[in-house]
Amino acid sequence: MTLTHPRTVVPPTGTRRLLAAPGPARTDHEDTFGPLPQLGPWLVDELGRAGVDGRGGAGFPLARKLAAVTVRGRRRGRGAPLVVANAAEGEPASRKDAVLLERAPHLVLDGIVVAAAAIGASEAVLATSDRLAGPVRRALAERADRGTDRGGDPVPISLRVLPHASFVSGEASALASAVAGGRGVPEDRVVRLAERGPSGRPTLVSNVETLAQAALVVRFGAAWARGVGSPSAPGTRLVTVSDVTDPTTAVVLETAGGAPLGELLRASRLPVTDPAHTRAVLVGGWGGTWLPAAALDASFDPEGLARWGAAPGAGVLAVLDDRTCPIAVTARLATALAGASAGRCGPCVNGLPRIADVVGDLASGRAAGDLAGEVRRVAALVDGRGACHHPDGVARMVRSALDVFHDDVQAHLGGRCLLRRGGAW
């Protein structure tokens, strides 16, 4: 069933979609994308056909999430659903949400309107850090100025500035808690957010890029959306490429789904991505999966990455070249991740520092026993034992490091480092 409403603009061709508008102003937005069409019950199906998957890390299909919230009922007043747009971006190696809000805030706000219409929400909140509050406020002001003939937005959208944007503050239950006035730390969710969030209402938490994608799909249709990309990753997505040792080097690209990893690295033009020197890529986030250089011809979509035991996650590609010791990098990441724990759950609070210490010992060459075995043992203890998936990510990252950097691990256990040619410490 194709969309029948008339389009006033030509849909973006090529892979420049989310970032197609020349600037963040509302006029740029409307000239490029045209107005939002009349929304109706058709839109969840259309989003399903377009294959819009979550861009926050879990990759959960948006249409299914919307349907889950809708099923809980469209009740008026206090019980009406709430949309929370997640722009917390606590992942240090990710900058895509920041870029999206700076370049295309109106697309995000349109996406919020779309999601709200789909679930019958009475209110929406965009939650982000202090730094990005400015662009969002400006965009909201532009929409408010619009005048009565446009009617403004059908659902009130407010901005919620997160007091401390930490690594876990973007986790769904943590974010919902913060928006409801709570502590903003991960919670044990017995009842899913879609059914009842901390505010007592069915809550939809969705990444801002996911919402922006929805705003495009309702305008131009599922067929258009699938016009680029691969079957498991239709359309485009934002990717953050960075040097794993220095997140400030991050470059954000918009790419068609399923592009080869190597191509994405080259497109970033970062020195660390020089193919002659690329050693490995950490895919998905700091709690993601390490892939060896041999994986660079894999397609950046769920199918292509699954063969390597990885997933797109938050679209993070953190690159390691052969000038840095991979064990040292893994140790630094493990330490940072241990420090990022919210400190609520025993296995995480105790296990992550232990993992960081052992990997640190491995990195320094103070080989004392079966360090790799100890890392695996503790990783197995923390995996899945927490209110959120932070410890799972750490387990995943260190396990994949032990696999991909096997030779380095062996060398370190023998008191040598492969990077220091010709000798021990």
Place this chain on the structure above:
Amino acid sequence: MSGGAGAGAGVVSLHVDWTRCRGRGLCTELFAERLERDEWGYPVARAGAPGDRAGGDPGDPGVRAGNPGDPGTPGAGTRDVPVRPHERAAAADAVAMCPLQALRLVER
């Protein structure tokens, strides 16, 4: 999952609310056949028990790489301990006696 009684009966699991658990260990005494204490005192499914890695399969959306995002599928990537029918009473005791009310029996 080992022999369910009725077809279509959901799997009953013991769910730990990790934000409440302080590793007091009463549950590991009352449900000792399936729970033991890890090196920090927290309950963990006994190794070798069926489903001691309930969920947590890399294909599950809940265990995707990236940000600690919305788990999506309920139970994915968590270590809920499956409870067999004959263990139900012991599990219920553990739930009732936890001083922090950190345990719950859930049916999926």
Place this chain on the structure above:
Amino acid sequence: MDTALWVIGRGFGVTAVLLLTLTVLLGIVTRRGRPLPGLPRFAVQLVHRDVALAATVFVAVHVGSLLLDTEAELRLLDTVVPFVGAYRWFWLGLGTLAVDLLVVLVVTALLRRVIGPRAFRAVHWAAYAMWPIALAHAVGTGTDGTSAWFLVLAGVCTAAVVGAVVWRCTARVTEFRSAKLEVVR
């Protein structure tokens, strides 16, 4: 009749002091998550509860028998509202206060699944108030209150509770090498 009720009242009262002391000690051991010889952790908790309920029964009989004892001049009001009694109104009032607190402790404990762990825990701190108030009442009001044997008994109970509290506060002696987590909130 009156003499008998008076004796019963006193006897159950003294025993209640002992049982409440035992309750507090077991509660502290429960809180530290430690087993006792022959008693695994869950059993310690169960015994704590059982002794608490026994103490409550003894307190109830203590109060009941004194209500029935006409010489005691105890009105029903005095069992609920503190410090309005005739005979030794202050020390009696402490007893009333202790009973009020005991009722709150027992009710919230029985309903703890309903009120949730945070509310339960917050209210349960009142046990550290209830016990000394009950002991003070016993020393101040009781016929035997100031007699030598009872003072020795009270001293032993106090030493036990103080010792247990000190033990409870020395958190260094943890069961496992575990990082300190924030309090359950």
